[in-house]
Amino acid sequence: MATGILPVDAAVFFVPLVTLTLGLLIGYLAQRSGYCSIGGFRDYFLFRHTRLLSGYLALIVASFAGYFLFWLVVPGAMEHFFWATTSGPFVPVPGAPGGLVPAAYLLISIVTGFLVGLIAVLLGGCPIRLTVMASEGNYRAAWFFVGMCAGSIIFATIVSGWVVWFINALGFGA
Amino acid sequence: MNQEPPLTRIHPLWSQLARHPAFLGALIGILAAFSQALLISAGGPEAYGFCVACHTRDLVNGLTNIIAGTNLALAAISKNSLLPVMSVAGVLIGGYISATLHREHRIKKGTIKDYFIYFFAGILVLNLAMIFGGCPYRAALRTGYGDFTAVLFIVAMAAGVVLGAYLLLKKAEREDA
Structure with a gap:
C-alpha cells in the first residue's frame, strides 16, 4: 500500500478538492492555448506545425521529470517508479482489465490506440479539446461529452465483461 | 515617473x-x-x-x-x-x-x-x-512513469491520426473539385 504526503483520513477528504482545483487550472489554460494531443499530431502531419505537438511532448517529458522528482522526495508515494524496471517492461500500470498475458496488453494498446487516434482526428480533437469546446458552447462537443458519460456506465455494466470474455476466448487469459 | x-x-x-x-x-x-x-x-x-x-x-x-x-x-x-x-x-x-x-x-x-x-x-x-x-493524457503520464505499453498506444495513436488526417485531406480535395 503506497503512502503519500497526506495520511489516509486526510487524503480521502482532499481528493475531490485537489482534483477540482487541478481541473479548473487545466481547463482554463487548455481554453487559452487550444491544447490538444490529437491536434498536435494532426497539425504536424498536415502542415508541419509543431506548436500543439510541443504541448504533448512537454507533457511526457514533464511527467517523467515530475515523477522522478517526487520519487526522490516521497519514495513511498511512487512505489513502482520506474515501472518497467520494477514490474516488467510489458506489464501495464493497472487501470485496464487485469489478469491477461503480456501479449494481450500489447495487442490492446495497439488496437485501441489506433482507433482512438482515428476517431478523435475525424471528430476534430482529443477528449480534453472536445470537453473544452463543449464549455465554449459547442453543442456537438457537448454531445460527445454526454456520450462519454453514457459510455462510462455502458462500459462498467456491459463492455468490460465482453472484453475479458473475448480476450479469454482468444486464449490470452493468464 | x-x-x-x-x-x-x-x-x-x-x-x-x-x-x-x-x-x-x-x-x-x-x-x-x-x-x-x-x-x-x-x-x-x-x-x-x-x-x-x-x-x-x-x-x-x-x-x-x-x-x-x-x-x-x-x-x-x-x-x-x-x-x-x-x-x-x-x-x-x-x-x-x-x-x-x-x-x-x-x-x-x-x-x-x-x-x-x-x-x-x-x-x-x-x-x-x-x-x-487511459486516454491520450494518461498514456503520456504512464509513459513518463515507465510503462512501455503506453508508448505503443501513443505510436499507434499517431498512426491512426495519420490515416484520419489523410481521409480528411481526401474529403477536402473532393469538396474542392
Whole structure:
C-alpha cells in the first residue's frame, strides 16, 4: 500500500478538492492555448506545425521529470517508479482489465490506440479539446461529452465483461 | 515617473505562457506527479493524476453509485474518497470561465445527425480508452512513469491520426473539385 504526503483520513477528504482545483487550472489554460494531443499530431502531419505537438511532448517529458522528482522526495508515494524496471517492461500500470498475458496488453494498446487516434482526428480533437469546446458552447462537443458519460456506465455494466470474455476466448487469459 | 505598475509588466509574459501548449503540458505533468505524491494514500492506481476518460468514468460512476446505490466499477482512489475525482468537472468549469472572461464563448449548433454521431463517438472513445486504461493524457503520464505499453498506444495513436488526417485531406480535395 503506497503512502503519500497526506495520511489516509486526510487524503480521502482532499481528493475531490485537489482534483477540482487541478481541473479548473487545466481547463482554463487548455481554453487559452487550444491544447490538444490529437491536434498536435494532426497539425504536424498536415502542415508541419509543431506548436500543439510541443504541448504533448512537454507533457511526457514533464511527467517523467515530475515523477522522478517526487520519487526522490516521497519514495513511498511512487512505489513502482520506474515501472518497467520494477514490474516488467510489458506489464501495464493497472487501470485496464487485469489478469491477461503480456501479449494481450500489447495487442490492446495497439488496437485501441489506433482507433482512438482515428476517431478523435475525424471528430476534430482529443477528449480534453472536445470537453473544452463543449464549455465554449459547442453543442456537438457537448454531445460527445454526454456520450462519454453514457459510455462510462455502458462500459462498467456491459463492455468490460465482453472484453475479458473475448480476450479469454482468444486464449490470452493468464 | 514613467514606471509601469508591476502587474502590467508581468501580464504580457503570463499571457504568452498561458497561450502556449507546452507550458500547459509541462504543468499537467508536474501537477499530476504532485497530486499522486499528495493523495496516493487514498488508493491507486499509480500515474492517475489526470485523465479525461478515466476521471469522467470515475465521476459518473461514482456519483451514480452514491445517488442510486449501484456498484459500478471505478478506480480505488475515487471509491475510497468522500466524492470521486472532480478534475473533469474542473475542466468544464475552468474552460467556461476562461471562454467567458475572454469573450470566446460562442454557441455553435450542429445538425441532429451530428449530435448522434458525436454522442456515439463519445461512447466508443470512452470504451476504447477504458479497455486500454487511459486516454491520450494518461498514456503520456504512464509513459513518463515507465510503462512501455503506453508508448505503443501513443505510436499507434499517431498512426491512426495519420490515416484520419489523410481521409480528411481526401474529403477536402473532393469538396474542392
